[in-house]
Amino acid sequence: MKGPPLLAWALFGLYALWISALQGVLAAPRALGAWTPDLALVLLLAWGGRLGPGRAELAALVVALARASLGADAPAALVAGYLGAALFAGLLRSGLEVDGPFGRALVAGVSAAALGLLVVSARSVALAAAGAAVAVEGARLVPLACASALAALLLAPLLQRLPGLATLKRRRR
Amino acid sequence: MLRSRASTAWFLFWAASLLLAFRPVAAVERATDLALAPLRLIAELAAPFAALRPGSVEAAEQALAANARAEADEGQAALAALARRALPVDAALVAGRRFVHGELVERPDKDHGWVAVPDARGIEKGCPVVCGDAYVGRVLELAPGARLDAPARVRIELVTAKDFRVGAVVAGAPEDVFLVVGGLYSRARPKRERVVRLAAHQPSSPALAGGLARVNELLAGTGELAQLGQGFRLGEVQREGERGPWWIAPELDYLDGLFQVAIVTRVDPSWPELAAPEHALEDGAWLATRALSPGDPSPWRSTVKIPRGSEAGVRVGAAVIGAGARLLGRVLHAGAGWSDVAWLSDPGFTLTAIARVAGEEEPRILGRLTTIGREEDGAVRLRWSVRVPLVGEAGGARPARLFSGSGDPGLPAGLYLGEAELPAAVRAGEECELVLRTGLEPADVRDLFVRLAGAEARP
Numbered sequence: 059m060k061g062p063p064l065l066a067w068a069l070f071g072l073y074a075l076w077i078s079a080l081q082g083v084l085a086a087p088r089a090l091g092a093w094t095p096d097l098a099l100v101l102l103l104a105w106g107g108r109l110g111p112g113r114a115e116l117a118a119l120v121v122a123l124a125r126a127s128l129g130a131d132a133p134a135a136l137v138a139g140y141l142g143a144a145l146f147a148g149l150l151r152s153g154l155e156v157d158g159p160f161g162r163a164l165v166a167g168v169s170a171a172a173l174g175l176l177v178v179s180a181r182s183v184a185l186a187a188a189g190a191a192v193a194v195e196g197a198r199l200v201p202l203a204c205a206s207a208l209a210a211l212l213l214a215p216l217l218q219r220l221p222g223l224a225t226l227k228r229r230r231r
Numbered sequence: 232m233l234r235s236r237a238s239t240a241w242f243l244f245w246a247a248s249l250l251l252a253f254r255p256v257a258a259v260e261r262a263t264d265l266a267l268a269p270l271r272l273i274a275e276l277a278a279p280f281a282a283l284r285p286g287s288v289e290a291a292e293q294a295l296a297a298n299a300r301a302e303a304d305e306g307q308a309a310l311a312a313l314a315r316r317a318l319p320v321d322a323a324l325v326a327g328r329r330f331v332h333g334e335l336v337e338r339p340d341k342d343h344g345w346v347a348v349p350d351a352r353g354i355e356k357g358c359p360v361v362c363g364d365a366y367v368g369r370v371l372e373l374a375p376g377a378r379l380d381a382p383a384r385v386r387i388e389l390v391t392a393k394d395f396r397v398g399a400v401v402a403g404a405p406e407d408v409f410l411v412v413g414g415l416y417s418r419a420r421p422k423r424e425r426v427v428r429l430a431a432h433q434p435s436s437p438a439l440a441g442g443l444a445r446v447n448e449l450l451a452g453t454g455e456l457a458q459l460g461q462g463f464r465l466g467e468v469q470r471e472g473e474r475g476p477w478w479i480a481p482e483l484d485y486l487d488g489l490f491q492v493a494i495v496t497r498v499d500p501s502w503p504e505l506a507a508p509e510h511a512l513e514d515g516a517w518l519a520t521r522a523l524s525p526g527d528p529s530p531w532r533s534t535v536k537i538p539r540g541s542e543a544g545v546r547v548g549a550a551v552i553g554a555g556a557r558l559l560g561r562v563l564h565a566g567a568g569w570s571d572v573a574w575l576s577d578p579g580f581t582l583t584a585i586a587r588v589a590g591e592e593e594p595r596i597l598g599r600l601t602t603i604g605r606e607e608d609g610a611v612r613l614r615w616s617v618r619v620p621l622v623g624e625a626g627g628a629r630p631a632r633l634f635s636g637s638g639d640p641g642l643p644a645g646l647y648l649g650e651a652e653l654p655a656a657v658r659a660g661e662e663c664e665l666v667l668r669t670g671l672e673p674a675d676v677r678d679l680f681v682r683l684a685g686a687e688a689r690p
Contacts (some may be wrong), residue, residue, distance in 0.1 A: 079277035
């Protein structure tokens with residue numbers, strides 16, 4: 059199915075929102091807890107290599123805003139994290155094969171850990187500025203990275219088949 | 232070339248976002264708030280995901296409803312006990328004085344507080360403020376526009392304030408020693424030791440070695456109101472070495488343990504006897520709302536969004552409860568049309584608390600608790616800065632039921648938090664870790680109530 063790009067972007071935003079909501083359900087202590095993958099990041103990396111120039115960064119913004127609409131992490135930290143992941147993947151893409159299953163899984167694992175570290179550090183700095191004598195504890199980045207890498211390996215092919223996004227793909231010459 | 236410029240622009244945007252993540256700028260945050268206001272509508276699209284846990288939602292709401300009355304009664308009983316303790320027991324301190332009970336509802340800084348009173352008749356600038364037999368400070372002013380015959384807020388200054396001075400006496404053989412007390416004793420102490428000590432100035436005799444200091448307003452011009460504070464306890468005088476300065480070890484936790492106080496006024500038969508304060512659950516200052524999102528996507532956070540914001544009277548710090556007397560969380564951020572609510576288990580969540588310890592009649596004031604994180608089973612890890620010691624046999628633990636305390640705006644006292652085991656013995660100045668078991672996952676509660684701004688001052 060092909061339609062106007064605006065509709066495709068709206069659908070991409072809706073998928074990002076739903077996948078972030080699913081992540082919120084899975085992150086509960088009785089569900090996956092610390093082993094919850096960053097599904098929004100997996101969606102971004104699954105589509106990052108298929109979008110045209112400049113579009114992967116735009117997709118990162120959409121994903122960051124979708125996640126900000128469901129959580130309390132600072133929007134600036136989320137934008138910096140997802141945009142950083144998109145830029146990092148783009149940088150690697152110029153010299154390495156990162157859109158294959160294992161390359162993507164590796165990038166997803168590293169990016170998820172980096173994004174987690176960034177968001178936790180930003181929260182700890184905000185708490186310190188507010189005078190709270192605690193930092194964020196219990197943020198386990200290794201399970202997050204492993205779960206995200208595994209999710210990228212298994213789910214990325216399915217996420218690439220989401221309906222309505224065909225017009226976002228890079229046009230081949 | 233064009234592509235290279237676009238890449239540079241994205242990189243600069245990323246760098247700016249990174250900087251703002253660690254060094255927020257207020258103007259940018261306000262603009263972001265406005266720009267992200269439509270996110271509330273977008274979040275509504277995620278509502279179907281709340282249906283992924285219908286069983287746990289039902290169980291949580293049934294648990295809340297089943298325990299609501301018992302928890303409310305227990306919280307109310309704890310508050311009533313604290314209110315009784317705010318009145319002096321020493322008959323000599325009661326005679327010839329009238330006491331207006333008040334609850335400390337806000338602390339703009341560590342040396343001042345706003346006290347909600349049921350009736351302001353007789354209260355004026357300079358009236359002493361006490362807690363039991365202990366001296367707390369003085370009344371500074373009534374809130375602007377307050378009526379005397381109606382509930383009002385009164386600003387008080389604590390004896391810990393830098394420029395506060397009150398006359399004192401240490402009775403003892405061979406002679407009484409007179410001194411002035413006020414402000415904090417600020418001799419350098421180990422950084423981790425967070426104990427409040429009052430400064431003692433100019434004792435009339437260098438032979439002062441110790442003893443109980445009581446208020447003794449002998450200074451000229453202190454007036455009739457100051458005399459009402461005569462005889463209230465300030466604490467034990469102590470000295471650093473044989474030649475060092477004196478200080479007073481207070482009997483109250485002035486920083487985080489001051490919840491219920493009494494304002495001392497003159498006696499006037501025309502002023503009414505005052506009824507016990509109403510429980511905050513019954514004052515109607517709650518706004519019904521619901522959870523907008525199924526949960527925070529970050530596994531280390533415990534937050535939810537609600538579709539009510541500052542325009543509806545929601546303010547940062549407001550309590551959020553379910554259908555009952557149990558505190559679930561507090562508003563973390565109030566935006567335009569939406570708010571972020573931090574559950575009890577969100578790192579950095581902070582509140583003052585009281586405990587009903589098993590086997591003890593009277594509630595204990597714990598002071599301030601701050602959430603560190605949550606355990607795998609959902610239990611909440613809390614950091615407790617101890618200021619009033621627990622005395623008992625070391626090594627044991629005492630089961631206790633915890634309730635919210637007073638002093639944080641928007642957070643009523645007496646809301647149930649959960650169960651925890653307190654150490655049997657702990658010294659003032661220590662930091663302990665408590666594990667709070669709430670028996671409830673707040674994300675499973677869909678129908679919520681948020682405390683409205685300014686509810687404590689309502690007539």
